[in-house]
Amino acid sequence: MDSSVSSQLDSSLNDSLTDGEENQSETSPSPAAAAQASLAEESSGVTVVQLPGQTVQIQGVIQAPQASVIQSPQVQTVQIATVAELEDDESVTDTQKRRELLSRRPSYWKILNELSSNSPAVPKIEEEKTEDEMPVSNSPTVPTSIYQTSSGQYIAITQGRAIQLSSPGVPGLQGVQNLPVTSSPTPQPGAAVLQCAAQPGDSPQQLFIQGGQVLIQAATGDIPAYQLRSPNSGLAQSIVMAASPGSMQNPSSQHAEEITRKREVRLMKNREAARECRRKKKEYVKCLENRVAVLENQNKTLIEELKALKDIYCHKAE
DNA sequence: GGCAAGGGTCGTCATGCATC
């Protein structure tokens, strides 16, 4: 469909839904309606039917026969206005309520324009991604999990699954020892094994540390705990703090965790909002489809009424 | 059966708008 036509359809539909009575004067006669020269409309919404020797005023808009109300935007405009007229039987308060409801209607009517618009998509401008949107970095200087042993030693697992060991009292990165994680499934001689599990119920993941120690997850229920053990003895050399790893992180890591948490919350809310929005959209489209069906029926009924009236007056004139 | 086209659904990002 032509975009100009669709936009006209939009405006017609929107205006008609809100101020149907005022839009009838905007109606352009369809070819079929033009053939019936006896039909004329006044701006007041009263249709004047010119009959031989007589002029009859009929409330509401009477359309020439149309196969479907969605054939042309003009027709749709008229018919929606017709409904507004027909519903004048209701009380004034009902009309006001209806108008309020329509005025609060979501902007889903724009969908009609979007569906029929064939304008080319505007090229998207590449923007710089923010820091938290950058791809996962393998840099060992960005730890994702930091653990502290009872001796004060820090173990940091970076996003690239590299392992950093740092000694207490050494500021900054000077005391950090980067240990690349091998992919060997078995502990190398003299290497340590790092086991960790994301969830307490998960099977632990083993990582090998070249330091003669093993970090294993202790079975302490909901709170994950970790132990450093020698791969040979299996005895715990030092107990890692039995609290959530996040609670033991340094301030910068806590800040990163906070940012991540906020992002997760935002994504979750937006996910839910998108679901709700799509549900409303479907609901609105169904509502529009039902409205089209109702208006088609009303249009058909009015056409039959007009024919009957014409017959009556023609017989009287004879 | 394999494959491409089309449609539906979902998550995510960007953006406009309302509220504080």
Added chain:
DNA sequence: GATGCATGACGACCCTTGCC
């Protein structure tokens, strides 16, 4: 101005359908 919400836009994934 900061914040939250609603929604358009986009890409990814899956399913269905028609064709070969």
